[in-house]
Amino acid sequence: MTVGRVGALHRYPVKSAGGEALRTAQVGTDGLVGDRIWALLDDDGVIVSAKRPRPWGRLLDVTARVNALADEVTVCVPDVADTAAGSPEANGALSQWLGRPVTLTRTVPPQPVLHRWWPQEPGMIPDWVTNAIPGTATRTALPTPAAGRFFDGGTVHLITTAALAALSGRHGAAVDPRRFRPNIVAELPADPRPGQRLRIGPEVVVEVTLPTPRCAVPGLDHGGAAPDGLLRTLARYHRAEIAPFGRATCFGVYAAVVTPGRVRVDDDIAAV
Template structure:
């Protein structure tokens, strides 16, 4: 088994970036989901409510994170010193407000008043304590720093669909090739290159998987979520992929070997 692809998401719910390697820090993949979009009530906004966000791309450079907004142009994201509390799921978290230019352009594009905010190092949001007893941190990701998926599981799912979907629908960080479909359900600890990961929770999928990442439109038949619901429903929800935490900082690369250390 090996790493097929790696992905980072500098801004929560904007298009991801495929990379050849990434460094891991306390938060997870370095820079992953440290930026987020909030509404006028300082509550997080995602493609669940605004699927058109799929059309806003992000890029990384020496200057930091930039986003490209259709019809508005390119903007390098800069945080100000203005602190505010923002809500992501049930967590109120300290953040820094972003400069207004990108936020105003994003608001025009979406037709809704939005703000971009940044999670500084001094902010601490705990990984879901119901599944991880260690006092670990995470950025603005839904609950865990890593999502691991299996290429063969996507192929098996696509065999049930009228039109295949690609892995971008599921927004993984690490895509693995080599194991049989759904073998990832049984993993408890794996190594990727020289780095170890604990598999802590199956990933419950939502309506976001029905958004076409190229058009920002929802599938009228609610695929692939509807297909998954027919045979991948568990007490944890409709499952595709596994949430994970890393044991230490380090770097992983595409083509790194993957070994199952512990399984059920």
């Protein structure tokens, strides 16, 4: 039964950098081809993440796109000529932009950890994190559900227009979906539930795994949005249970790919 359609597709070739809007995407068993295949490492070998806004929030102003014909990723740093990911020029431009030495890598470290900052807004720290101090920086382990990808917790991230509309109403202003860095913006009447399967277009089937816990990133200045207290709105209205761990502030859902294939903007979405 058709329940909605694909409103937008996004891919983020470099973790925590701005992505690219797509009209069509190939989806493999480990998510959108080309999604989060590169990341930056600091000089301690820790994965750079805008989850720690200082000093890494400026990475959100960098964009990246996949050049499929050349099998490479182009990195676009503001006011600098485009460079190829993995090149000394890209590392130099990114280091200068961020104010610290960084190196792009496609190799996920054996025990990956990333930079994170715990927001001060009440409710933004998940129940299962018992030793976090609001307003402090830390390092946390990076789950690796797919080899060679820098994912936080799911291979596909989906948000719905219904949830966006409700959030915008509660927030008192339109919320740009790019603040949540989704792969798929789905025109659905409600968020799908964990365990629910969706057919997206004629080929792809995904299964929802869990709600997406939110970090500091949606509250940062990026995607055309300025900081505006969005985290407070999220924490007030979007606490969700993630069994068996406890409650967290969530928006959107993670999904696993059951059947790979190609998806396109305007494809039908069906419950299966």
